[in-house]
Amino acid sequence: MDLISLGIFLLIGAVAGWLAGLLMRGGGFGLLGNILVGIVGAVIGGFLFGLAGISLGGGMIGSLITAVIGAAVLLLVVGLIKKA
Template sequence: MGIIILLIVGGVIGWLASLIMRTDAQQGIFLNIVVGIVGSVLAGLLLSPVLGTPPVTAGVISLSTIVVSLLGAVVLLAAVNLIRRGSIR
């Protein structure tokens, strides 16, 4: 059940991040899920200990974990845009 929740939350977070970064037209649902999950994991490893929130991969879904995961997905999309185009949009 945890994997299904992670996929759903990752998809929503990836979709929101792609809307924020204006890359939604270029991505499909699969890439939204991948960006959301990878961004969540990276933010969980890097930002969660600093902010004192549990990562979304721990199974705790709260407002703070979603905000940290969304921030990680946005940073991941910005890095991908920077590498791909040379600019962050």
């Protein structure tokens, strides 16, 4: 992975984490928190879409949508665990 790919990866993670934060609780988590939530969300989203047999394509938009949905699922699960 070259430096540009790493930058794009981190940018998609940050945007996905920020968007998921807005959707699920009304705010972001700071730059590092957004990146972490977005990256973990991308893994979760890729896993869930793979199980369902859904592919959004290999471009940046598909990756961003997958990461946002996965991050939203992550935040939902974390919120449910915190309430329990």
